[in-house]
Amino acid sequence: MRKTLVYIVIATGLAAPLQQALAESNHYVRYADAEGISYGMISGERILQLDSAPWLDGQQTGVSVPRKQARLLAPVKPSKVFAVGFNYDSHRGDRELPAHPPVFLKLPTTITGTDTLITPPAGT
Template sequence: MRLGAFANAALGLALLWAVQPAFAQQQVTRYVRYAYQGAISYGELEGETIYQLEGDIFSDHRRTGKTVRLSEVRLLAPVEPSKVICVGLNYRSHLGDREPAPYPGLFAKYPTSIIGPEEAIVMPPDASDLHYEGELVVVIGKRAKNVSVEDAPEYIFGVTAGNDVSERVWQRQDLQWLRAKASDTFAPIGPVIARGLNYNDLLVQTRVNGEVRQSERTKDLIFDIPTLVSYISRYVTLLPGDVIFTGTPQTTRAMRPGDVVEVEVEGVGVLRNRVVAAGSEPDARRGDNREPTTEGN
């Protein structure tokens, strides 16, 4: 078995394990974006089979009739956003002694921060205190501007898992959080976009080298997801494929090169990434502008 096939076979087991029986009665569709035989496609994932799609997943799309096994592809970040909006301090368990803010605290990452499952989180050479932040990530499905809280669910396409990688020293020292939050590879997302889940009550869990570091349900968000979408749309026009990191629970700790970080969102699956030192892997990021292969990272 090829290295890439082995890695994705393990990922497939993680995906299946994460889809709990409680969701069996829900009409949940799981979309993936993947590289296979030199091409990048979208598909619908059912069990271990991907059904290739044509068209725009956010509007008119259909199955092509072609299928491929999950173990034969390389999963990519499930969406290519024009904007990556993030919310800070949105769980009481993450506030410490601070009081909740009267409105959501927003910041942004860049599209170049985005990486997918099994891609490497690259620790810059001058970083010294790099932390994980496991989060539920919202994927926008249609153009949203000045939408109400009541109408906000109509603009949400689905959800995925994300890791708001953060350099704490830079957060404290820099004028803004550009380096600390928006450096390349600092926004892993994936492995799928799940459409049809009750995103207001999902378990978000982060593990480092198998040890549980964070675990809390999205029902504990200070500002719930419809509120976030409505609030952000007052100031920023959200487009199909844009993503919103909704906040991280509890406390975080520093990561080191070699650590394996897993963010699991109930009903979505497990997002797995390894931390590497800058320059230690010649193709650590594997951006989508490179020729797709089925080899592992």
């Protein structure tokens, strides 16, 4: 499916406009710094702090921090994580595709931030 989409984008001449749109899009983050945890928007080598989450129409506060002084966190802090199995053909292997994809839960602690070290539990 992904290869087909790429071919369609190139064939229809949408590759350049798509790249431009991605370059001009906002890059939102959730981060921790000396002041606490905040949402922000990346601008060059700085993070512009927002007063709330982007999906709650968070607005810039006027505070910015250097990216190197912030630790990027998971984009959200979920209470539940619902997942769907067989997202990729490689996950399915040789098994038949079910009529309905399997849905399962994950612990909220499975969500991590960028470059977060994953430490296995003791004794594993």
